[in-house]
Amino acid sequence: MPALSPLLASIAQRIGAAHVLTDPADMAPYLREERGLYQGEAPAVLRPGTTEEVAFIVEACARAGVALVPQGGNTGLVGGQMPFGQMVLSLARLDRVRAVDPVDMTMTVEAGCILDKVHAAAEEAGCLFPLHIASQGSCRIGGNLSSNAGGTAVLRYGNARELVLGLEVVLADGRVWNGLKRLRKNNAGYDLKQLFLGTEGTLGVITAAVLKLFPQPAQRATAFLAVPDPAAALALLKRLRGEAGDALTTFELMSGFGVETVLKHMPGAVRPLANTYEWYVLAELSSPTRAFDLGALLEEGLAAAMEAGEVLDAVIAASEAQAANLWRLREDMSEAQKHEGGSIKHDVSVPVSRVPEFLERALPACLAALPGLRPCPFGHVGDGNIHFNLSQPEGMEKAAFIALWETFNRIVHDIVTEMDGSIAAEHGIGRLKREELAHYADPVALELMHRVKAALDPAQTLNPGKVIGVQVG
């Protein structure tokens, strides 16, 4: 084994040599990116086990002028967690649940806790932590908070940002900010935690968080529906919200092509309806009370929606197993799409009411640019967030298709921007959309972002080149 640099040697002495990885085979999982868009490069992967060890590393690296890339579960979809010559700071070993309080309805967890583990700890205390995303078996809560993750229950509970009461953060100079408050109300000065939520590891390293808990649902009702078009889906959304109020937890739109792709490629996927349709919705109601019957409420709502022409066909899950089958059709969509060759992805949002208009404009514009293209739009229509994915034409060379990514970015992002939307609804900017942000962001907003970065991390120690890039001059 080659000798470590003095910096790495001092870190190894503090956190243990076994937690300083320099062997390419040991580092490989930290340098491989989910979509294969990037190959990371790093002199070392550092795996501290406590907040104090994180602080030691950040302080030592800042003093030596060496940059760090914080990493959680490495499931991010915009390359924010990938090093390009910097060291990886993995938070994976900080994985303790420090406290769960069912009276305060809070839990204090360390950044490296896998999201599934956070769910399980909340459940053990009879509570719910409602952040649900398909990567929950491997993403970590620090990564969820740093990317302000969304998911399938935002409609009812909000994005990750809205689920946080307090944070513990290692600053870029190695000092620790202890903001682990469990308060529901706190207007004492600036809300500093917002600086670190959704800023993708560019302003500080989150080491622990106080999360909000909710009552466990006592009942759920899940339906898979065929709808004539996205406008009908929105009419149905309005109807179900009117009738079920806050109990409407999930409302996801899927294209027929996407559902057929899951049925074709994912073993065990079950066709939910006898006929095929162009558009589908997965809707779920949930409630902590048994005072009313959600199944009956959903049935009544759907009967009225069918009469109004908003729903063409429907199935309501009669068991947990059936509900799980319906959920798979939505959750396996990204995975299934990989089997159809290259995929160019956009994670965009527009005001909820304008989703149909967005699709009416973006679909023909993309098809005109490349005949044979197979669009696969799906996602959180109840939040106005569409994953506007495009599968390559059959028979086309994958590399030639992927080379068109920027062309499609311009088409889709121009439309989104004209519609007062966002080019990065929930996955963030990272490395992938840095130039897109620079192209589309309001110059005043961009300048403020650079000033915040300069104030919190003047030496560019944390995740340099991500989100806003490094300002020259």
Ligand SMILES: Cc1cc2nc3c(=O)[nH]c(=O)nc-3n(C[C@H](O)[C@H](O)[C@H](O)COP(=O)(O)OP(=O)(O)OC[C@H]3O[C@@H](n4cnc5c(N)ncnc54)[C@H](O)[C@@H]3O)c2cc1C
């Ligand atoms: C199958 C699949 C489905 C997904 N579905 C969704 C979805 O529905 N909604 C959604 O929002 N996302 C989704 N994602 C994207 C991804 O899972 C989320 O962004 C997740 O929150 C990232 O967590 P992570 O621990 O993997 O973070 P990483 O990928 O490790 O890091 C993400 C970003 O956070 C920074 N970071 C990580 N930990 C810390 C820390 N402790 N302190 C400071 N910065 C840190 C990194 O530097 C990077 O910029 C999905 C991904 C996959 C693979």
